[in-house]
Amino acid sequence: VLLAMKKIFEFNEFREGQLEAIISYLNGKDTFVFMKTGGGKTLCYAISAVCFNGLTIVFSPLKALMKDQKRELIKAGVPCATLYANLAQGACVQEKIFEEIACGLIKVLFVTPEKLVSNEGFCRFITRLYEQQKVRFVIDEAHCIIAYQDFREAWGRLGILKQHWKLAPIMLLTATCTQPEVDEIRANLTIEKDNFAIIRSSTSHRPEMIFNVQERKEIRDQYINDIIDIINANLLGRIIIYCATHFSCEYLYNKLQENLTDVSLGYFHGGLCDDERETTMNNWTSNQIQIMVATSAFGMGINSSNIRVVIHVGAPMSITNLIQEAGRAGRDGNTATNVIFYSKKD
Known part of the structure; x- marks a missing residue:
C-alpha cells in the first residue's frame, strides 16, 4: 500500500482516513468513507485496486465523472476502462474491454448502475469473476442511493450486489451523509453490521x-x-x-x-x-x-x-x-x- 502511494501516485503521505479506509477494504470489510470534498476519496479505491488481484468495479453517477476519473488513473499508470449502459460505445469496443478484463489487463472498470440492472450478460460476467474471488465494488457519490427517486431509479436497485455476490466487499464514498442516511443506505444494500466499517475524517472544514x-x-x-x-x-x-x-x-x-x-x-x-x-x-x-x-x-x-x-x-x-x-x-x-x-x- 505504501509503495503504491509513493511509486504510482507519487504522494509522500496519506491524508486523514485514507490508509484506514484502504486497509479496511482490502481486509474484506464493507467500508463507508466520509471525506470532505477534495479530500482524496478517489485514492482510497485506486490504491486498493492496484493492490487487489482482480477487478474493481466503480459505480459512478455521471459519464463525465467516469471519463475524468479514468483519465486521472491512466495518467498515473493504472489500467482502467468505462462501460456505458447505452449502445453509443458499440459492441466491438465493449467486447474488447471484456477480453482485456479476462486477461487481467484492466484493474478498474467504471460503470453506471444502469449497466448492472439492465444487462444480464454483464451480471454473468461478474459472477465468473466472483467465483474466482476476483471482483469487488465501489459506489462513488453513495448519497445518490438516498435520492434515487429524484435521481435515477437504478441507484435504488444496487442491493443486488449483495444478493448475487455476497462476499465481494463494497467501498462507499461520499462527502455528505448523516448517520440516519448511512443506516438507510446500508439497509438498501443489505450490508450486515458485523462486517461494516465507517471511516470519517474529523472535519469537513476547508479553511481556504x-x-x-x-x-x-x-x-x-x-x-x-x-x-x-x-x-x-x-x-x-x-x-x-x-x-x-x-x-x-x-x-x-x-x-x-x-x-x-x-x-x-x-x-x-x-x-x-x-x-x-x-x-x-x-x-x-x-x-x-x-x-x-x-x-x-x-x-x-x-x-x-x-x-x-x-x-x-x-x-x-x-x-x-x-x-x-x-x-x-x-x-x-x-x-x-x-x-x-x-x-x-x-
Whole structure:
C-alpha cells in the first residue's frame, strides 16, 4: 500500500482516513468513507485496486465523472476502462474491454448502475469473476442511493450486489451523509453490521473557503448586475454559477452572454441531450469554458483545480447540495469564494 502511494501516485503521505479506509477494504470489510470534498476519496479505491488481484468495479453517477476519473488513473499508470449502459460505445469496443478484463489487463472498470440492472450478460460476467474471488465494488457519490427517486431509479436497485455476490466487499464514498442516511443506505444494500466499517475524517472544514451571503435584488433583474460585477472582479480564475431550474440556468446564461462578450460561457443541466452534455463537459475539462452556468447536475465529481468562485443564484435546496456545490471551488488549496444569494422566497 505504501509503495503504491509513493511509486504510482507519487504522494509522500496519506491524508486523514485514507490508509484506514484502504486497509479496511482490502481486509474484506464493507467500508463507508466520509471525506470532505477534495479530500482524496478517489485514492482510497485506486490504491486498493492496484493492490487487489482482480477487478474493481466503480459505480459512478455521471459519464463525465467516469471519463475524468479514468483519465486521472491512466495518467498515473493504472489500467482502467468505462462501460456505458447505452449502445453509443458499440459492441466491438465493449467486447474488447471484456477480453482485456479476462486477461487481467484492466484493474478498474467504471460503470453506471444502469449497466448492472439492465444487462444480464454483464451480471454473468461478474459472477465468473466472483467465483474466482476476483471482483469487488465501489459506489462513488453513495448519497445518490438516498435520492434515487429524484435521481435515477437504478441507484435504488444496487442491493443486488449483495444478493448475487455476497462476499465481494463494497467501498462507499461520499462527502455528505448523516448517520440516519448511512443506516438507510446500508439497509438498501443489505450490508450486515458485523462486517461494516465507517471511516470519517474529523472535519469537513476547508479553511481556504470564504462564504459571502447576499440578498438577491429581484427588481429589474438587479442581481444579474451583481453577478456580472463578481465575474469582472474574478476573471483570473474559473467560475461556476448554480441555478435552481433548467429555465433559470438558460435565462441567466443568455443574459450574461449579452453583457460579457469577451468571456467564454457555457451552460449545463439535466435537460440537455447526451451529446450536448458531453460536448459541454469536454469544453469545460479542456478549459475552453471559463464560466459555467449550471444546475446541481454539474456538481458531483467536478475536479478542476482553478475554480476560484462559486455563485449560488438562490439558496441551495439542502445542506447536502450546498456542500457538493461549494466544494467545487478551491481544490488547489488556494483561497476561493462562495457567494450565496438569498431572497424571501428561499
